[in-house]
Amino acid sequence: MSAVAPLRLRPAFAGRRPLLNLSLMLSLSASPFFISSSLAEEATRRSYQVPAGSLSAALTRFAGLAGVNLSVDPALVSGRNSAGLSGEFAVEEGFARLLSGSGLQLQAVGEQAYILMPAPEGGSLQLAPTSIVGATVSTDSPVYAGGQVARRGSQGLLGSRDFMETPFSMTTYTSTAVKNQQARTLGDLIASDPSVRATNPAGGRFEQFTIRGFSLFNSDVAYNGLYGILPTYTIDMEMAERVDIVKGPSQLINGISPRGSVGGGINVVPKRATDKPITSFTGSYASNNQLGGAVDVGRRFGEEDKFGIRFNGVKQAGDTEWDHQSVDREMAVLGLDFRGERLRLSTDIGRTERNTDAPQERVQVAADAPVPHASDVDRNYAQPWSKARTKDTFGAVNAEFDVNDSVMLYGGVGARKSTHEFLRHAVSVLNEAGDFRVQPRDFTRDENVRTASAGVRNWFHTGPVSHEVNLSASYFYMDFENGGARYANGSSNLYDPVQTPTPSNPTRQDDKVYTENRFSGLALSDTLGLFEDRLLLTLGARWQRVKVDDWTNNAKGETAYDEEKVSPSGGILFKATDKLSLYANYMEGLSQGKIAPSTSVNEDEIFPPFISRQVEVGAKYDAGPFAVTAALFRIKQPAYATDATTRVFGPNGKRENTGVELSVFGEPLKGTRLLGGVMYIDSELTQTTNGAFDGNRAPATPKYNVNLGAEWDVPTVQGLTLTSRGIYSSSQYLDQSNTKQIDSWERFDVGARYAFKVDEKHITLRANIENVADKRYWSSAGASDDSEAGLTLSTPRTYLLSATVDF
Incomplete structure (x- = not known):
């Protein structure tokens, strides 16, 4: 059977079933083809309006209105009309009715999947042995072969699209990947992606990342498309159905992010x-x-299962691999x-x-000190009295309404209230x-976030050209208040930590800093489809306004600003074949200015917004079982x-x-799954002060990142899967002068899982060992565009065990 590729998705107007999934649903298997009776079960009649035109567009429109999954080989419908x-x-x-006279017919392959x-000639249908992969999923994103990656991901203004129809680099990880990796936080999950690296210790106060070498804060992680709602410091993965990772500036599709992330x-x-x-459980x-x-x-x-409820709850507590450190x-x-x-x-x-308790910090290195030896750090250098306490309450409401078959209104509102206390x-x-x-400091931060977005999406044709026009408005508000106190200094050692007295009497009160951020935007885009949607051209622009006000001890600050800009973006994608897509894009956007870190003398100073620009070209090959x-x-x-x-922290050049980037995912051989890739970056500094660092490599940016994970189903033991993963990053500089450097590093993980049934209960046992060699190394030097530089120590060998029972 020829490979099945997705048609271009049209509006998925919900009926009684989930949104339309046009996906790659079939792969070769030894199991017989199962013919479902769902056609008979769906005999309920309803009204449809599908205009005459290409058979591809008609089938797509009807499947969307009916709310069913349809998988089509584009070669079958090419050049045909309805x-x-x-x-x-x-x-x-x-x-x-739509297929009348076409020589084609529909075949059921599962519940709501065709x-x-x-x-066939003579009326008998002969099918090759086939199995269904991801025919029914809980969201509008069908799962790719292997189950670790989804075909479709959320793209903000542009809606949800198949990766083969997306004019930029994007990977969407599924809840299956989260479970099998035993990922507790977002930092655990991104270990599968070569374009993403964690830049803060796993046992630290917060998580932070880089994408393509640029910082990404948790504040810039969206929740169902809305910024600023998720917890500021650590995001638990048990709440996630999918995690979409977009590479490159994404201001057109998502708007300006709270902390100005530009790498993705x-x-x-x-x-x-x-x-x-x-x-x-x-x-x-x-x-x-x-x-x-x-x-x-x-x-x-x-009635008709229109209402749904889903609850996820987690409680975990105990000591970590590091002495006197615990997480609850x-x-x-x-x-x-x-x-x-x-x-x-x-x-x-x-x-x-x-x-x-005792969260680890990044390690700064004084100007006249050498880079410490990570291999000699075998104890927790954080004081036992240090602590981090965070509480986040958040919520969001999202809506979609189909005005008619070609116009959809959508919108969302969200809010978060957080309190953070650190010693x-x-x-x-x-x-x-x-x-x-040891310079003790207690630090409090209270945050309030309110965000909203609304838009309209319209599908129509002008002659042979299809259009998907999107108009969207967004608003983001956040206020936060920082305060705290300093205490008497002590002394310790990285290799031989010394416990100092618990701080009691403050020697200095910090200034109370209050800041308000207001971001607003208006975006317009049009995706034009030519040559039966084999050529997709996306053009758009977003007007953005950034307004920041701050007060120190109730006195209005001098660093407030109010700036705006129109940022154009565009992308083009050409389906060279049913399996190969070629694309290019240009994106630019306005980002909030950096904030001076606590390690600088101008702590909390806010800098004006800046503009980032990206040019990208790429190719995507979908072989069916792997991509x-x-x-x-x-x-x-x-x-x-x-x-x-x-x-003094501040701008210094460009x-x-x-x-x-090269990535691979899927199941190239039955029972063998791959997930990973490689990224190479040449990072150069220019226009630095007096040309002092021109031509140098930007700090904290490795030339190479490599990730490769593999899973193998043991043929002789049904339900048993062995897993392995290797991660590598090349050396990194600590500073713009390129005089200090950390070594390259590699990490190896191994694991296994066993799935079986007992009394109709599905049970899955999982065991993973991370950093199986128990190597100590500096995994990151921070991020070159980051206000919080410093060395990140690797996590020691970690054992993860779990048992899941599905009742």
């Missing part, structure tokens, strides 16, 4: 109740002695949804708490011996640094990252 239909039809009847096949964006998609009831263990449990319950109810985390997220004929609504409400100390190594001063994508990109933006002598 007379359309108007009136009341059952699903089977409607498809038959493929298009040539009508991450979007967490919440879980929804599925047609099949969900009742699942997972018990977990993580070394040294962290025990936990997670529940996942989902149900649909009401709690998460509860409730998702409600409604699926009507034309209206779709969802609400998500969440609460997370995380308490960490911490910086770690700045002063000499070769590893000595550092390979490649991208060549260049991103430019201002460079920031803290002066080694004056300790940086340009030019790189190549």
